[in-house]
Amino acid sequence: MTQPHEPSDLVTIRQFGNLAEALMAKGCLDSAGIECFLADANMAWLDSPVVRGMRLQVSQDDAETAIAVLESARADSEP
Numbered sequence: 001m002t003q004p005h006e007p008s009d010l011v012t013i014r015q016f017g018n019l020a021e022a023l024m025a026k027g028c029l030d031s032a033g034i035e036c037f038l039a040d041a042n043m044a045w046l047d048s049p050v051v052r053g054m055r056l057q058v059s060q061d062d063a064e065t066a067i068a069v070l071e072s073a074r075a076d077s078e079p
Contacts, residue, residue: 010037010057013067017053025056025070032069034062 016022022038029036039055058066 009059011060011063012039012055012057013063014056014070015053016056019054022054022056025073028073029056029058029066029069032066034058034066034069036062036066 014022014025016025019041022041026036026038035058037057039057041054
């Protein structure tokens with residue numbers, strides 16, 4: 001069983017203003033076996049200028065790999 005991460009162990013690797021894009025990126029990391037968290041996702045439902053977006057977070061140890069996975073997925077989706 002994996003140990004829960006303390007908030008200080010997590011780093012934000014992407015920030016999203018669109019819930020669909022955030023969920024797609026989270027799904028990409030989940031399918032690669034990288035544990036990730038979508039912070040502030042509940043704020044996506046608010047229509048407020050205060051909301052700055054959702055943060056995709058991973059452990060510091062996984063950050064470099066997670067960024068590479070997302071970059072690879074982006075490159076694969078471009079025509």
